[in-house]
Amino acid sequence: MPRGESPLQSETPQGTLDMLVLRILVMGPAHGHTIAHAIERGSEDVLQIEHGSLYPALHRLENRGWIASFWGTSDNNRKAKYYRLTPTGRKQLAAQTTRWEEIVRAIGRILKPSTE
């Protein structure tokens, strides 16, 4: 793995990490730690990530206005920075999910051509 490249991004298509983060935040506000673990668990540990690489992605999303942040307290009473989905982010997620599904269908058709 080349230095300086985020591990997660290197194994997933561009933009996928963004989509995953947005998808997790649909459930409600969460802090970085929760999001990182949620991605790991939700993918049944297929996506093993260095959790730190999540943070640049969070920063990027916040800059784009898709998510917003606020400081809060975690379940075990630690100060933590929470992220929540903004309306723009919600629209983005919908658009990206649709597009993702189209791509997956297209790739699927190529890999397993229908026998009909």
Next chain:
Amino acid sequence: MSWRRFFRRASWDRDRAAELRSYLEIETDENIARGMSPDAARRVAHLKLGNTVRIREEIYRMNTISPLETFGRDLRLALRGMRRRPGFTLAVVLTLALGIGANTAIFGVVDGVLIKPLAYPNAGELVSIKQVAPGLNVSELALSATQYFTYRDEGRVFQQIGLYGDGGRTITGVGEPEQARALFLTYDVLQALGVKPQLGRLFTEADSTPSAAPYAPMIVLTHAYWQRRFGGDRSVIGRRLLADSAPVEVIGVMPEGFRFLDMEPAAEVISLITLDRSRLRIGGFGYRSLARLKPGATVADANADIARMLPIWLNSWPTPPNTAGRQEYEKWRITPVVQPLKDEVVGGVGDMLWVLMATIGMVLLIACANVANLMLVRSESRRQEFAVRTALGARRSDIVREVLVESLALSVVGGALGIALAYAGLTLVVATAPTTLPRVEDISLDPRVVTFAIVVSLFSSMLFGALPALKQAAQHGASLGGAARAASTSRERQRTRNALVVVQVALALVLLVASGLMIRTFVALLNVEPGFAAAGDVQTARVWVPPQQVPEAERVTRTQQEILDKIAALPGVKAAAFASAVPMEGPLRVAFTSVFVEGKDYAGTTPPRRRTKTVSPGYFGAIGTRMIAGRDITWSDIYGGAKVAIISENFAREVWGSPAAALGQRIRDSAPRSTDLWREIVGIVEDVHEDALYQAAPPFVYWPVMMENFNGNTLFVSRAVNLVIRSDEAGRESLLNGVRSAVSSVNSSMPVFLVRTMKDLYDASMARTSFALIMLGIAAAMALVLGIIGIYGVIAYVVAQRSREIGIRLALGAAPVQLKRMFVRQGLVLTAVGAGVGLVTAIALTQWMSSLLFGVERLDPPTYAAVLSVLAMAAAMASYVPARRAAAVDPVETLTAE
């Protein structure tokens, strides 16, 4: 990427660090909960998160605007470098501050005097109208009132055109009688200028009804006069006063900032000229004129329009009796000279100011050369640092950029200090400027001048920064090991430094020559025999005998003599006399007349015009003009009606060959009425520089103060005269009080005005030269000092570089004297080359200052010789000091130093 984020990223970075810390805490908590030891829990959490510094860097980079970022970094580096080398920084900043400050100050003067438009609305449309008459042997011919009417009626390019003149009016009816400085004009002059009154109204065409009196019965006051005499009382409008004993009504007050062109002293009251068209004749060329052109009309259009109207004018007005008629005027070949009004106001100082600007620009170039040299030395000593950084991956462009940013920072600091200096300098210039410098009130440190300073700063930073930067860029393969001892590789840099010194010396030589020529001019002026002596002991003051109080001509002279007798009796007064004018009073009192010489045949033409004045007995003795031959005029000549005159030596030589030959000859004025008006020349006096020291003494005729049948008058007297009093008390209040009480004891309503000593007039005549001399002197001194520093710096550097070689030489038995001589020779060779270049430049450039010179050729050999020897001496000294250090090198120390 946005500016907001760019500037907030530091706080965001702290935020991000806290967030990552919070992750670690939560993860550690969870790991402990899973049963790990706290240490292991923390370690695993760190592993899970990855390199936090890299994460923060990545985010930080997202918010970067990169050229700005690098500029900021370079700037910080530059400032740190400046703080670390205070000596270097101080030298550079002070040099630049002086250069930029001096340039800004002089530009401020140039801007105020030459560039800014006059303080009237649409000043570009304003023109002055003059004319020359090549057929008449005068340099300039004033306008006739008849020309004004023709131009006003027939002109196609003027919005308004008016006549004006200046003088004084005796104002009574408020406090002491006082002679007020007066501006006389036709109603359209103020309209053309586009000025509005602060109170009341200005003159209208309806006010200009023809009358026998020369001025309308109403006046406008200027703001200063209104404040001084009426305490700013607003009810002054409608008040009745006496002006020259004639009733006038105050109709208006001008606003505070109003100035009439360059009128000096400034006007206090403004009177309206009344002209009666039906009584006017061609002639009476005594007015100045200005006009406002129609939008779009040019000066050339105006000249053409007037040239078109001149024949119309000649044919539409009657000619005065006793003249040869229109043919006579046609022979004058009158030609219009229309020019922008600003040129008229600025006059001849433009030349001097541009010379100063060029001079001071050279000083800046020298300063930049000096700083470039310092920067080269500096970058030399940083070679190792640059080499290390190149090895660590810095690109060459990074280093070049950094050097440029450093010079920019230096010049900005220097520029800021320079603006402060310029402010002080401008204040000084305004305070000490000669009265001959027009528009002093328009000089200020305005935004344009500040912009100039900024541009000059940036320009000079490029100038002195580019050279070291390029040298740095051109340096290939800077090696770490060799950098410390790369004496031989710096030969090429030494050449650059030598070239800079040559430029400095050359420019310094030019400036030294310029100021040397000014010194010679100054000395030449001091050596001019002005035609009067011990000017500081001669008090002058003007008195005027009003016709309302003393109507009879003869009593005017009697009154004047009575005053003179009273003054002569005052303690300390050695001599007292009066004349219609004193020398160097300015163009206002210049009088001309065509003088016929008995026995000469003028073949129907008029003889050349000569300068004249009327004098009382004792005038020459009082002012200190030597009698060359013959005798003075006496009171018995005057009251006895003797027809006598005195002439100047040059007039006598011109006409008769020698003063002695002129005695007893007879002359007369140009009034053509009778032929037996010949006046005998009874005395010859030395030539007097009546106009200015730097102008030739004009041939002169002195008439007695009272004459029968002169200039068309049955009994001619001068009502306004200058008292000339020789006393040790001249200029002191005690004498002036004595004079005032002497005058008022003879006539209590006669004001005493224009009080000054002949030394005041003499100094004013020197003022232009002294001002140029001081300014050039300062510039040349700065240039010389900077040049010396430049030579010193180069030689000192060479000595330091070659100390090892010197050590070896000494160890091998070289004599210290020889070594010293070697380095001094090097300094002198540089100076010689620079001087050679400078000589050629000076010979080419000094032609621009010929108009400032007097009594000295611009290629004056003594000046050049003196400058060269001063420069050689300075250079020898500048190289001797560091050379001595070379001779003092301890061989053991230098050889073991490495």
